[in-house]
Amino acid sequence: MSSPVEEVLAVLHANRKLVSELFASSLVEPTLENQKGIEELHRLMLVVRKGQAYSLHSEVRSMLSHATRKPELYRVDANIAAHVDLLREMAEALVSACLSGDHERRDSISDELRFKADAIVDAVDGEVRHVLNNVENHFGRATALDQRERENLEYLERVARIIQALDGLDSVRDLDEDVPQLLDDIFESHLGAALAEVRQRLFDAIEGIKKNLFKVRAIRRDAQLVRGIARHLRRNPQWQPPSDLPELEALLWARLAPRQAFIATPDLSDEDTARWASEIVAKLPARTIAVRDTREAGKLSRRDNERAVVRVMPRPHQIGVDRFVRAAHASGTPISALRWWQAEGGEQFVRDARGWIYAVLGRVAHYEGRGDTTFRVVFKERRSLCGPIVIQDVIVSKSGKRETRTTAVA
Amino acid sequence: MFEHVAQSLLSGNFICRVSDPDAYCWLETDDNRTAMTDWLSKIGRQLAATSGTEAYFCAVGPGIGPVRDAVRRTMALVRDELRPAVGFVDQCMRVLHLEARLEPGDELPLNAIVQVVASNVALQEDLSRYLLDLGRAGQGTDGRVRTQVLKIFSHMESLGYVVKTNEQLEIYRATGKMRWLYEAIEFIQSAEKLVDLAPEGSAKARAAGGLF
Numbered sequence: 001m002s003s004p005v006e007e008v009l010a011v012l013h014a015n016r017k018l019v020s021e022l023f024a025s026s027l028v029e030p031t032l033e034n035q036k037g038i039e040e041l042h043r044l045m046l047v048v049r050k051g052q053a054y055s056l057h058s059e060v061r062s063m064l065s066h067a068t069r070k071p072e073l074y075r076v077d078a079n080i081a082a083h084v085d086l087l088r089e090m091a092e093a094l095v096s097a098c099l100s101g102d103h104e105r106r107d108s109i110s111d112e113l114r115f116k117a118d119a120i121v122d123a124v125d126g127e128v129r130h131v132l133n134n135v136e137n138h139f140g141r142a143t144a145l146d147q148r149e150r151e152n153l154e155y156l157e158r159v160a161r162i163i164q165a166l167d168g169l170d171s172v173r174d175l176d177e178d179v180p181q182l183l184d185d186i187f188e189s190h191l192g193a194a195l196a197e198v199r200q201r202l203f204d205a206i207e208g209i210k211k212n213l214f215k216v217r218a219i220r221r222d223a224q225l226v227r228g229i230a231r232h233l234r235r236n237p238q239w240q241p242p243s244d245l246p247e248l249e250a251l252l253w254a255r256l257a258p259r260q261a262f263i264a265t266p267d268l269s270d271e272d273t274a275r276w277a278s279e280i281v282a283k284l285p286a287r288t289i290a291v292r293d294t295r296e297a298g299k300l301s302r303r304d305n306e307r308a309v310v311r312v313m314p315r316p317h318q319i320g321v322d323r324f325v326r327a328a329h330a331s332g333t334p335i336s337a338l339r340w341w342q343a344e345g346g347e348q349f350v351r352d353a354r355g356w357i358y359a360v361l362g363r364v365a366h367y368e369g370r371g372d373t374t375f376r377v378v379f380k381e382r383r384s385l386c387g388p389i390v391i392q393d394v395i396v397s398k399s400g401k402r403e404t405r406t407t408a409v410a
Numbered sequence: 411m412f413e414h415v416a417q418s419l420l421s422g423n424f425i426c427r428v429s430d431p432d433a434y435c436w437l438e439t440d441d442n443r444t445a446m447t448d449w450l451s452k453i454g455r456q457l458a459a460t461s462g463t464e465a466y467f468c469a470v471g472p473g474i475g476p477v478r479d480a481v482r483r484t485m486a487l488v489r490d491e492l493r494p495a496v497g498f499v500d501q502c503m504r505v506l507h508l509e510a511r512l513e514p515g516d517e518l519p520l521n522a523i524v525q526v527v528a529s530n531v532a533l534q535e536d537l538s539r540y541l542l543d544l545g546r547a548g549q550g551t552d553g554r555v556r557t558q559v560l561k562i563f564s565h566m567e568s569l570g571y572v573v574k575t576n577e578q579l580e581i582y583r584a585t586g587k588m589r590w591l592y593e594a595i596e597f598i599q600s601a602e603k604l605v606d607l608a609p610e611g612s613a614k615a616r617a618a619g620g621l622f
Contacts, residue, residue, distance in 0.1 A: 145510070220509070
């Protein structure tokens with residue numbers, strides 16, 4: 001009794017024309033001719049029914065796709081070896097003709113030899129170009145790493161076989177000891193320079209294969225690392241990234257530090273500082289607020305009382321920032337943002353009795369009818385980067401009267 | 411464009427081909443990059459980029475303030491974003507059967523992801539667990555897979571890891587910030603050795619490894 005694999009292969013073989021048709025077109029409708037074949041293929045689940053028509057099972061299609069690429073992978077190298085063997089025989093015949101003094105035969109063989117040498121160069125060149133092209137351009141999207149790896153290893157074997165064939169050519173060349181001039185001429189004119197180019201392409205192909213294989217390894221390692229870290233985080237909900245690293249390593253962390261927003265930290269206990277800080281209150285864009293750290297250790301969820309960070313950037317303040325950016329860009333020397341604001345003239349000032357303003361949001365609302373303008377200000381306690389953040393809405397009326405409301409303490 | 415790029419960088423955005431192609435192209439020009447670097451250095455910042463220059467961002471300048479403070483701020487940022495972002499990448503790799511991690515520019519078709527998750531109970535459970543970790547399980551979720559997936563993508567978009575590139579077909583793309591995340595992961599791995607990175611792959615490949 002035949003095995004299931006043998007049965008499948010037998011059915012595929014018996015219906016190979018139908019399978020080819022199915023492979024070439026996505027759907028095939030049953031006819032009187034192919035009805036029996038389709039039934040057989042369907043019985044073995046090699047085709048699937050889609051309405052009235054049938055199509056190849058995706059696994060079968062994938063297998064056939066892979067199989068049809070095989071001849072392409074192993075295409076030329078066997079021919080090169082055969083060419084080289086023939087060349088060797090011809091070279092030996094030429095040496096023999098030279099030694100026996102048969103000039104007619106010598107000339108005839110040398111003509112054939114030249115023709116054969118050109119054919120070999122063409123074959124090797126075609127093969128190497130084919131491999132190089134595949135290696136350089138067919139790495140593709142790394143969704144099937146095993147396949148990429150397997151293909152590149154097969155290319156490597158092909159390159160090894162080509163090198164072996166070229167070594168065979170070198171050994172043919174060694175035959176010329178007794179008749180140096182004739183074979184030398186043929187080899188130099190028909191193989192020398194051309195094969196040098198081919199060898200260079202071979203080196204390129206080897207380099208490409210190495211690069212591809214390293215790439216496969218790197219992709220696999222990177223994916224493994226992400227999966228591993230994800231697994232670690234799932235299993236250790238309390239885990240936190242390291243915070244006490246040596247100074248040198250800490251510098252690396254600093255390099256990784258984005259979102260260092262445009263933060264003003266003036267000391268409001270100083271009268272002068274307080275005066276020019278008022279400009280910042282009104283003009284810094286809302287988006288420059290520092291990211292608040294309000295999550296509990298080991299938890300991703302935010303606290304219930306947390307308010308969303310305002311990301312509004314009102315137009316007047318946007319214009320103010322634009323002007324500063326332009327001024328700073330135009331300036332040939334370092335320019336202080338704070339002094340620039342100071343020089344630009346001021347608006348209403350908001351200060352916090354406890355000390356330093358950490359970050360300031362701009363105007364968040366303006367009521368045309370009442371003439372009120374609300375500024376949102378964010379304070380942090382002096383010298384405490386991890387301390388509480390106070391968010392206040394400062395409502396400035398048309399008459400200049402101010403009212404302060406604390407909207408959030410995070 | 412200078413103003414736009416400057417403000418974007420100062421706002422903490424990552425500028426890459428996907429998130430802001432015009433600004434990225436502008437920064438790819440040497441003169442523009444030099445101008446931006448010079449300008450940022452005047453206000454104590456520096457123009458930083460991921461190792462493969464997939465994304466530019468603004469980082470603390472070499473001479474500003476104590477390094478420890480900058481480190482703490484970065485640590486806080488990493489702590490905030492590491493779990494959701496790594497979990498997201500891991501989920502996407504599983505749902506889309508990716509053997510490689512998500513790279514900047516990779517397409518994430520929302521509808522296809524929803525279809526895959528909806529047809530797989532295990533993935534649905536993973537998704538619910540992930541949303542629970544994210545603290546967003548109960549926020550207006552009607553239990554539908556689509557709503558849950560959309561919620562995750564919105565969150566990741568707000569963190570800057572993906573952008574919606576096709577409104578109609580709801581296709582998202584990973585941004586250059588992904589690379590920054592991977593650099594942070596690499597750094598954590600080098601300091602903490604959390605994952606045992608044993609070589610994978612076929613025996614044949616390992617044997618061929620000897621060739622190089």
